Amino acid sequence: MQCASPPASNPHVGRAGIAAAFVGGAVVALWLPFVIPAWACVAIGVAALAIGATSCVMHVRACLPWIVLAAVSTSGFALAGWHAADALGARLPASLEGQDLRIRGRVVDLPDRDARRVQFLLRVDDDASQVGALRGRVLRIAWYDGGGAQPRPVAAGSHWEFDARLRAPRGLRNPGWFDSERHALANRLTAAGYVRNASSAREVAAPKGLQAWRADMADRIDHAIDAPISRFIRALALGDTRGLSDDDWATLRATGLTHLIAISGFHVGLVAGFFALAVSLVWRFVPALAHRVPRPIAMALAAVAGAVLYTAVAGFALPTVRTTLMIAVVAAVRCTRRAHSSFDALSLAVIAMVLVAPLSLLGAGFWLSVCGVAWLLWCLPNGDGGVLRSFASAQAVATVGLLPLTVALFGQASLAGPVANLVAIPWWSLVVVPLALLGTGMEAMHVGLGEWPWRAAAFAFDATWPAFEALGESRFAFAWLPEARWFALPMAAFAAFWCLLPRGVPGKPLALLLWLPLLWPSRDLPPHGAFRIDVLDVGQGLSALVRTASHAILFDMGPASHDGYDAGERAVVPALRALGVRALDVAIISHADSDHAGGWHAVRRALPIRDSHAPDGSPTPVASRCIAGRTWQRDGVRFRYLHPTEHFPYLGNDAGCVLRIEGAHGSALLTGDIGEVVERTLVRRDPAALRADVVLIPHHGSEGSSDPAFIRATGARVALVATGAGNRFGHPRSEVVARWCAAGARVLETAAGGALRVDVGSDGPKTAARRETHARLWDAAPRSGHGAGLCYRRNDGPGPEE
Template sequence: MRSPETAYLLAPAHGIDAWRDGMSDRIATSVHRPSSRFIRALALGDVRGLDDADWTVLRANGVTHLIAISGFHVGLVAGFFALLVRAGWWLWPTLARRVPAPIAAAAGSVVGAGLYTAVAGFALPTVRTALMIAIVAGLRGLRRRLSAAQCLALAAFAMLLVDPLSALSAGFWLSFAGVAWLLWCMPDSGGNAVRDFLSAQGVASLGLLPVAAILFGQASLAGPLANLVAVPWWSLAVVPLALVGLGLESLHVGAGEWAWGLAAWCFDVSWPLFEWLATSALSLWWLPEPRWFALPLALIGAFWLLLPRGVPAKTLAALLWLPLLWPDRRIPTPGEAELMVIDVGQGQSVLVRTARHALLVDMGPAVQDGFDAGERAVIPVLHALGVPRLDAAVVSHGDNDHAGGWPAVAAFYPVPALFAPEGVRLPGSRPCLAGEAWTWDGVRFRFLHPPLDFPYLGNESSCVLRIEAAGRAALIAGDIGEVIERRLAREHPGGVRADVVLVAHHGSGGSSDPAFVAASGATQALVSSGHGNRFGHPRPFVVERWRHAGAQVHDTADEGALRVRLERRGIHVEARRQAHPRLWDAARRGDSRSAGLSYREDRDGRGPEG
């Protein structure tokens, strides 16, 4: 057992992390403005003070790359140190007899970049920029002339040597792609700083839009305008003042307060503009997930648009962006339906789509360590599928693994109709009573359980929903157990009959009663469970029971999200990890179900349940 009250300080903190933490506290106590949290982020990379509302505004404006110390700021500091060295060599020309001024300036830039990288806590974007500066400086010191493309390739190679997993980060591709676009489109400066800055912003915005859309599934129409303000103002006014404050405060306590206060004032002047842009029609545009060929076509279109003047038919290049910006959302036709079993770990969330409506059944768990499936899994899936709104939602019962993500989803998608069992007290909800039915676009929805006056018994009171489309049927059973399953099979044999069944209670040993399994006659049994979950779901004998009844069993723990289409020509099941395989999924294919095999089975085939 841990006893925090018995802990005591062994020694005072020291080192760069202790210095950063102390400086962050000084900024927080000396700057009496709300923007002090941004000064801490821009000066030290300390983003602990930023809340979700701040990040929402930053993302809507496309300026998150400037917060928490960007690589661009490292380059500015490196350039400032190079100018200082140049100034020293100009004041004392005899120094050039020992070290040429260009080489000394290059070494100074490396020192400046290294110091600022340490101040930032060695964050990945700063390390990446520092490596690029060090490579260029090293080549300058060796008097080797390499092209800009070769320098960029060496920087990428060095970055992968230091951190091989950085290739999996979005920042790696955005930063190197951005530099590559700028080197190709603007190899030489024209001498006009304003024109060069505007050109660089245009090239970066156009060239990186396809990559950002693929990586984040969003685009900010306000981004180019916001960056025109944020890049020069924050980088040339706010950040230098914040760094001056750090330097002065390191020399004498209290000496840097004026600089931090002035930096906060400069930030406050610009922040209302970004808040306004975040709420305007120019803010985030969520893009549905495109097909695989959308990115290369969009990159070709960007290449075409950025060709020199005089290249013919540039307007036609915009057509190559259509598969990316306006992809096929694969919406069901009238009379047909689609079920998306979202991979939320050990929990459940199902999106049901018809031609013009969307219903969300459960929202996954929200746990104490900060993971909220509603925010991290459900909402991104809705965006990826291009769901603009939810017409209704069902919280099958009050357990966290089904209802935990509801607040996050409700905050982003206001739902006009919410169904839940009588005992689940959710604002604005109404009971999901057996017999209540409605029809959307030729698809019929009907609740089979719980009946009127049924007491709230947790799992046993779960809403059981039947969906009929294109002559097919699907059943979402919540977490009901064997008693309720036998009752439904006895009292509603026609309602239980279904082609697709979302297996109750994640495939636990206390559900999937043999009579219920036989009565359903399902050909597809879907299980929503977490990989390696401590409950051993789905139990091996339950999986075998469904297979013996003639159903194919699909588990989100092994196959990822499951997409099931109820069509007139049949039932189509698509597993995410099979349709979109990744390299690291290969190691998981074919491995044993450790969760199921690690539990000893009792005589009736059951073990510990969750």
């Protein structure tokens, strides 16, 4: 495998340079920690265009290329900033949150059903009868069952009217956690909510349109195959991944096959190629057609038609729309019948994609598809060497070139991916997908015609899937990597570029060192005698990680609910992996309530755990019990339980474990959900043991906790409270926060600041909130200047969350 030499320097501004400048400016605008007003973006864009045009008219030869690049970059900055401001401005106003609103609109995707709810996207009607802030907007709605009764069936393409309670998109902010607020911005979601007063809901119109057709076709696939493997044929034929389980996705991630299983840019390109090939064959058999339309132009037009058709079948999903736009630009370049390099065509396609949808830069798919094509165009400029050798070279280039991106975006590297893709790409793409599409096309012409192609596709897929499942379960299938610093990605990308240069280029072994900040980042663990507490953002629940120089303790695992949400799986485990925790020395379940113990099973499945503690009488399966007086010491830090005492009955919250952590430079108290009765008991029994620099406020700051005597006994400088944004309990209560603030503590809250970090070292407790250290313009937390701190609240009124 040899890649082309770096291009020679060119005094002129090429299309690739313009595309890079345009995308670079847009990226800067989207990753600023604040929103630029729309009017300012318009002014910046107009000024940039005026400067660029003036320079071209005046022929400023000496600096024209740099002026053009600066103008283009500024234009990209202004465009992306304007779109971001517009999308954020469309979010549900705070004045409408928590109200019951009458909404009418059409279901614009395939509803996702589980045991207790159905979720779907709804586009609100754009008429005067709807709330002004919601007209024409897209909402994510959940319809829960009521009293054990299933919600009424909501079909794709149907028109509904119901009452809903909404709130602006908001998610959790943790290391390694999927950023749902960024996802909502990229997809321009205005609000999320749930149906209220289900008895008053009514279906205004029956299902119709493209989405209704996709839902009907998905049902036909299930009926034709009548086996669990049908879920994969639905995904490949229609982009319908609703049937894929968490285990399925885990296997796909471990084997690096996620990009193949749902309709993606790869499949759109494949269909476009089939259409172009078919037209080419027709033109060869009927040469007279070339007199009317040249064969290359006919092939280009056919490729666009095939891409548009397949994109419609996929419901115009963003990755397919992006690829179709790229194909259309390349086809347009081909139709000009002028010589253009592949890089020129790619550059024009990138510019077109960003012009049409600049917010797509927030998604991983844009970067993986564009960078993957760019690597292949650079490293595989010709087809010499045969099909097998070219395919193996392409796989090697994609693996090395895209590894920095996959690690930075997903925090993992699939070690089995190259091997799995060598089999899956040709077999699924050339056998399974064509059969699935053939069945869909034949079924669209007449009911029942698609059964045999669908069954053949299922048979072909099932021939390989068990092997991929076994490969994905191997401990060597993939590796989770800790979160790296910002400079690690560009260093690794440069290292990949250098490693892929032609043979004979010096310095390749040294270039490998540039991978280290990404693949082996520093975890910056506390020194001997110091410790760190990370209170994770898990919603209305608790999970806190305690680290010493070589010791990791997890205190509670976050909530789990009956509707399928598991904070252990979705927040705690990803955060632990991003923080570099490969195993837990001790897992503590303070008590068995679901908001503290709900994620225990997910954590236990994902990580090795050397020891686990829970109160005596707790139903949670653990190795041993927490009991007052039990101690252990690691790395100069002492851990001791203060509660419950021996023979204390299991009473839920009040029987919860209370852990004291004492290092060389300070101490901390983790309290769980104990109430005032237990707090007063601890004060009477051993007030000196309660003295701590950092305290986890008991019971999320409820009114039945944080007794004044307990607060005075702790003398805390920092008080942490774990709560969910806008929770129905009103936690933390304003009077509780006021008592801690009056005692001199700085109160920090996960609902406002995301994951909270406290380092207790030689400089005293140092705090950081994730939403402040990793600020993004799409953050939903109010930017009042106080960040996660709550001591600015008035003592005589409710806090903003209440």
